[in-house]
Amino acid sequence: MQANKHNRGFTFIEVLIATILIGLAIASLMAANRAFTTANDAGTDLSTAEFLIEQIKELTALLPVVEPGTPESADDVFGPESGETQATYDDLNDFDGTAGNGTIFSPPINANRNVLNDYATFSQQVTVENVSATNFEQVVDPLRSSFVRVTVSVSQNGQMVTSTSWLRARY
Numbered sequence: 149m150q151a152n153k154h155n156r157g158f159t160f161i162e163v164l165i166a167t168i169l170i171g172l173a174i175a176s177l178m179a180a181n182r183a184f185t186t187a188n189d190a191g192t193d194l195s196t197a198e199f200l201i202e203q204i205k206e207l208t209a210l211l212p213v214v215e216p217g218t219p220e221s222a223d224d225v226f227g228p229e230s231g232e233t234q235a236t237y238d239d240l241n242d243f244d245g246t247a248g249n250g251t252i253f254s255p256p257i258n259a260n261r262n263v264l265n266d267y268a269t270f271s272q273q274v275t276v277e278n279v280s281a282t283n284f285e286q287v288v289d290p291l292r293s294s295f296v297r298v299t300v301s302v303s304q305n306g307q308m309v310t311s312t313s314w315l316r317a318r319y
Contacts, residue, residue: 193304193309194309194310196267196270196302196304196309197270197302197304197309197310198310200256200264200267200270200272200300200302201272201300201302201310201312203256203257203258203259203264203272204257204259204272204274204300205298205300205314206259207257207258207259207260207261208240208243208274208298208316211237211238211239211240212238212239212240213239213240213241213296213316213317213318214239214240214241214318215229215238215239215241216238216239226241226244226276226278226290227241227242227244227245228242228245229242234251234253234257234261235261237251240276240296240298240316241276241290241296243274243275243276243298244274244275244276244277245274245275249275250273250274250275250276250299251273251274252271252272252273252274253271253272253273253274254268254270254271254272255267255268255270255271256270256271256272256302257272269304269305270302270303270304270309271302271303271304272300272301272302273300273301273302273303274298274299274300275298275299275301276296276297276298276299277296277297277299278290278292278293278295278296279293279295279296279297279315280293280295281293281294281295284297284315293318294317294318295315295316295317295318296315296316296318297313297314297315297316298313298314298315298316299311299312299313300312300313
């Protein structure tokens with residue numbers, strides 16, 4: 149009996165294939181990590197945008213829809229009254245801005261109207277539109293309905309992140 153003097157080790161081809169497989173596994177893990185990071189960043193941006201929408205919602209929740217003291221039958225200025233600034237808006241329709249273009253807060257503000265400089269890459273746009281009492285999707289002339297739709301859109305670096313609308317009654 150003759151002993152096998154050759155110890156069988158890995159061939160060059162086997163080492164090459166193992167190296168390629170390990171390289172593919174590492175490349176796949178890096179691609180997955182990049183995808184997870186991107187998804188996490190998008191989720192963080194969306195959470196921040198929702199927070200900024202809630203700040204406007206809280207700010208406007210207790211404001212009357214039209215100028216305080218205006219009778220139901222009287223016409224009111226839709227948008228800010230003469231001399232009002234964002235800091236002194238006292239009714240919801242003031243937030244529609246001039247010429248119905250909405251009001252943009254950049255950097256955004258919180259419910260106490262304090263500027264949130266930590267979120268300077270974000271902006272809040274608030275629009276207020278009168279809507280039909282029978283069809284909340286139909287916009288009507290200002291102050292011709294008891295219902296308004298408030299829309300807050302949040303953008304980051306000029307790119308829309310999210311937008312939310314809700315209804316308020318003039319009552």
